[in-house]
Amino acid sequence: MTRAELTDALRAIVGPRGVLSRASELLPFSADGLPTYRLPPSLAVLPSTRQQVIDVVRLLAREQVAFVPRGAGTGLSAGALAQHDAVIIGLNRLTRIISVDPVNRLAVVEPGAVNVSLTRAAAPHGLHYAPDPSSQSACTIGGNVAENSGGPHCLKYGVTLNHVVAVTVLLPNGDITTLGSAEGETPGYDLLGAFVGSEGCFGIALDVTVRLVPDPQAVRTMLADFMSIEAGARATSAVIASGILPAAIEMMDGPTIRAVEDSIYAAGYPADAEAVLLIELDGLEAGIDDEVHRVKAMCTDAGARTVRIARDEAERARLWQGRKKAFGAMGRVAPALVVQDAVIPRTRLPDVLRTVHEIAARWNIRVCNVFHAGDGNLHPNIAFDPNDADATDRVHHAMREIMRACVDAGGTITGEHGVGLDKLEYMPLIFSPASLDAQCRLRTVFDPERRANPGKVVPVHACREWLAAPAARGRV
Numbered sequence: 001m002t003r004a005e006l007t008d009a010l011r012a013i014v015g016p017r018g019v020l021s022r023a024s025e026l027l028p029f030s031a032d033g034l035p036t037y038r039l040p041p042s043l044a045v046l047p048s049t050r051q052q053v054i055d056v057v058r059l060l061a062r063e064q065v066a067f068v069p070r071g072a073g074t075g076l077s078a079g080a081l082a083q084h085d086a087v088i089i090g091l092n093r094l095t096r097i098i099s100v101d102p103v104n105r106l107a108v109v110e111p112g113a114v115n116v117s118l119t120r121a122a123a124p125h126g127l128h129y130a131p132d133p134s135s136q137s138a139c140t141i142g143g144n145v146a147e148n149s150g151g152p153h154c155l156k157y158g159v160t161l162n163h164v165v166a167v168t169v170l171l172p173n174g175d176i177t178t179l180g181s182a183e184g185e186t187p188g189y190d191l192l193g194a195f196v197g198s199e200g201c202f203g204i205a206l207d208v209t210v211r212l213v214p215d216p217q218a219v220r221t222m223l224a225d226f227m228s229i230e231a232g233a234r235a236t237s238a239v240i241a242s243g244i245l246p247a248a249i250e251m252m253d254g255p256t257i258r259a260v261e262d263s264i265y266a267a268g269y270p271a272d273a274e275a276v277l278l279i280e281l282d283g284l285e286a287g288i289d290d291e292v293h294r295v296k297a298m299c300t301d302a303g304a305r306t307v308r309i310a311r312d313e314a315e316r317a318r319l320w321q322g323r324k325k326a327f328g329a330m331g332r333v334a335p336a337l338v339v340q341d342a343v344i345p346r347t348r349l350p351d352v353l354r355t356v357h358e359i360a361a362r363w364n365i366r367v368c369n370v371f372h373a374g375d376g377n378l379h380p381n382i383a384f385d386p387n388d389a390d391a392t393d394r395v396h397h398a399m400r401e402i403m404r405a406c407v408d409a410g411g412t413i414t415g416e417h418g419v420g421l422d423k424l425e426y427m428p429l430i431f432s433p434a435s436l437d438a439q440c441r442l443r444t445v446f447d448p449e450r451r452a453n454p455g456k457v458v459p460v461h462a463c464r465e466w467l468a469a470p471a472a473r474g475r476v
């Protein structure tokens with residue numbers, strides 16, 4: 001089939017408005033949330049129903065065409081970009097919350113359902129969906145499953161993997177299988193665990209069954225401000241070591257605080273501080289104020305200038321808005337922002353952040369840090385102008401050095417944003433050749449022809465068996 005014939009065949013499945021082939025229409029699909037990569041696809045198909053997704057994948061299987069599943073395109077690792085002439089399959093028209101079952105605390109959703117819409121649907125039952133990426137008002141549950149996404153409240157409640165009980169998967173050859181079960185544990189190998197976080201390389205999540213969590217009886221949100229990152233890090237370690245498990249501990253550094261306070265998302269953070277901690281405690285009403293006093297004392301002992309406790313829901317929402325919109329606020333600093341993602345042991349926070357600033361100074365770039373301090377999940381953000389080739393080059397060099405510093409500190413190269421294209425070159429920093437090869441072989445179980453999101457996650461040169469089969473080389 002020629003490309004034109006393929007386009008017609010796809011139109012026959014999804015209708016003329018469901019296939020995009022003009023360069024101007026395809027522009028939004030040429031990047032995700034990471035502005036350092038641009039790969040315009042040649043074709044995007046936007047099914048509106050589950051059956052259309054199935055028919056599209058079966059057609060692509062017959063024609064041996066590669067594809068890239070795509071949700072909202074908020075990913076931060078260049079994961080939903082098309083390489084090797086792959087067709088983008090946009091899933092964000094499949095937005096139904098199929099069912100909410102308050103008795104069993106489960107919901108079934110289509111892959112394009114936006115994260116926050118699930119919590120809204122569960123709210124009348126006093127339930128919510130716990131994984132809450134800061135992009136939750138845009139990102140999709142399918143994308144969350146593919147990235148095993150986290151979020152501020154994952155410190156206490158766990159990441160996506162801990163909340164997904166079953167996924168109906170459309171395999172790249174067009175077969176359908178269910179991994180996991182609504183009843184809980186299934187016998188045999190944990191293939192659901194393998195699928196969550198597989199970044200679209202194992203097939204398409206057609207529907208997802210998730211756990212819902214009861215809303216806590218009591219919530220207290222506090223903001224502690226410090227004159228140094230070290231003091232904020234000391235407070236974080238003290239709280240975790242005390243045995244109290246906050247729902248969230250988020251840190252923002254001085255440049256981030258000032259970007260937020262200068263923006264429409266101003267949250268009343270002290271603009272002269274060098275670090276703030278946003279700490280949330282939740283649980284039973286009985287005893288929560290005692291925990292608040294203990295956390296407050298730990299922050300003060302670590303050097304907090306003030307510790308403010310939100311008086312009402314409006315103040316709480318405002319404190320959180322500053323954090324959740326911090327990336328957006330940095331849009332004022334430069335035209336584009338690279339948000340990076342790495343994990344380090346919490347105790348290494350001060351020295352790794354010092355190293356990050358040294359690297360930024362050496363490469364003459366502006367770096368801000370906003371991150372999930374409780375998990376040791378760092379997000380160094382670099383604001384830059386992508387039209388400036390020299391600046392873009394310096395950003396790449398700095399990022400590589402930052403990743404290396406995190407690994408040297410005993411950490412790893414991604415906490416929640418996945419590998420995509422961006423982190424491919426860092427995979428050998430943390431995996432041996434044998435381990436990378438095993439990952440290639442696992443992928444082959446789901447996708448023997450390597451047509452699902454080709455070229456992502458594992459560097460091709462690490463896949464020994466694949467390289468031995470030259471025919472498939474084009475799209476590994």
Ligand SMILES: Cc1cc2nc3c(=O)[nH]c(=O)nc-3n(C[C@H](O)[C@H](O)[C@H](O)COP(=O)(O)OP(=O)(O)OC[C@H]3O[C@@H](n4cnc5c(N)ncnc54)[C@H](O)[C@@H]3O)c2cc1C
Nearest residue numbers: 071072073074075079134140142143146149150200205416
């Ligand atoms: C401002 C901002 C804040 C963010 N905050 C967080 C945060 O706190 N925590 C966090 O973890 N992430 C965060 N992210 C990153 C991003 O939102 C998540 O990775 C999210 O899960 C991506 O969802 P998406 O629907 O946009 O997926 P996309 O970007 O469209 O795709 C991401 C990956 O998922 C695959 N995929 C998409 N849908 C499916 C499907 N149905 N089946 C199989 N594969 C699929 C794609 O092929 C791709 O590899 C943030 C991003 C932004 C822009």
